[in-house]
Amino acid sequence: MTPSSPEPKAALLGQLYELFRRKGYDGVSIGDISAETGLGRSSLYHHFPGGKAEMAQAVLAFTRTTMEANFLAPLSSDAPLPARIGAMLVAVDRAYQSGEGPCVLAALLSASDDGPLSAGLAQLFQDWAAAIAASLTQAGVDAAEARRRAITALALIQGGLIIARGLKDRSAFAAALAAANATLVRAAA
Amino acid sequence: MTPSSPEPKAALLGQLYELFRRKGYDGVSIGDISAETGLGRSSLYHHFPGGKAEMAQAVLAFTRTTMEANFLAPLSSDAPLPARIGAMLVAVDRAYQSGEGPCVLAALLSASDDGPLSAGLAQLFQDWAAAIAASLTQAGVDAAEARRRAITALALIQGGLIIARGLKDRSAFAAALAAANATLVRAAA
């Protein structure tokens, strides 16, 4: 209803996304967010009356949107399997800056055991795994094997981010992505 | 010098290890630690004058000891490669309770970008990767390929923990461990 704000929230959501991703749920404070966005505390609570928890859920919804557009959509094209997988992995490499920073899903997972975020996170991981598996079954891979490979690939992506950051060696993320690609495109079991 | 304390710190360290592992560096407070250990705040600062940061570094040293004993030592035995790898993965599965909880390295990594913990964490990841790679080269795998496989396996372990927790499905961790095993023991490149 307020005509002055078509969608200023989009930029704000992007800033929240980056903050939660880099510092984790517990590591980011309202003061951090206020400093980063230039908005006062009360302005933030105007947009998110539920406070930090509501901000995290908004970030999760934002993540779902961008993930569906960047990771899942390429998997549904009618291109050959290697092209579909390659497109997803290129998007993943870009989204995570070649291993520079953490994944927002892992960052939110740290503090969400049985919290309200937990269900949404599980659904997002599940949808990602299902989209990869569906892409494999369409190429003739057995369903159970497709799910195993999808989970292996997701573990390689997430673990690759951790190892690259732990080792301070971004090439470890590239190696993990290469392994994920090999797992997903090798001949049907 | 105090005769009354041969090593009461061992139990304390184990409690700190579990707290940091499960809640992460940012997620654990001195109050949490006081409640969990039954020690007052001042007692904790008596043992760790540097506060939370010193506790985290003590946990890191504790982790190094247990990791060397449980993960790295089996890799140096004179058993065949599959037995050595299998022994490490069994120890990994046990240490992480089959995917129930996070790895303390990932938990400490979240808040350690360029912090004093960062170097110690990198060394621990590096030593782990080097031990795995050495085990492979001893079995005839090319050095560069051995390192790639070691990094892939570590990514699978770390990522498997994240995916299993995210999906709330511990079998995802088992699948990641199986993939790590396959990567490490398959025929030399």
Place this chain on the structure above:
DNA sequence: GTCTATAGATCGATAGAC
């Protein structure tokens, strides 16, 4: 070596003016 008590800073969140 552990305790009670508390300082000083920062936390998440709110009130109310504009």
Place this chain on the structure above:
DNA sequence: GTCTATCGATCTATAGAC
């Protein structure tokens, strides 16, 4: 929709008795 000002709780850390 943003601001200033602030509340009460919690945080890390310290002081000092025992």
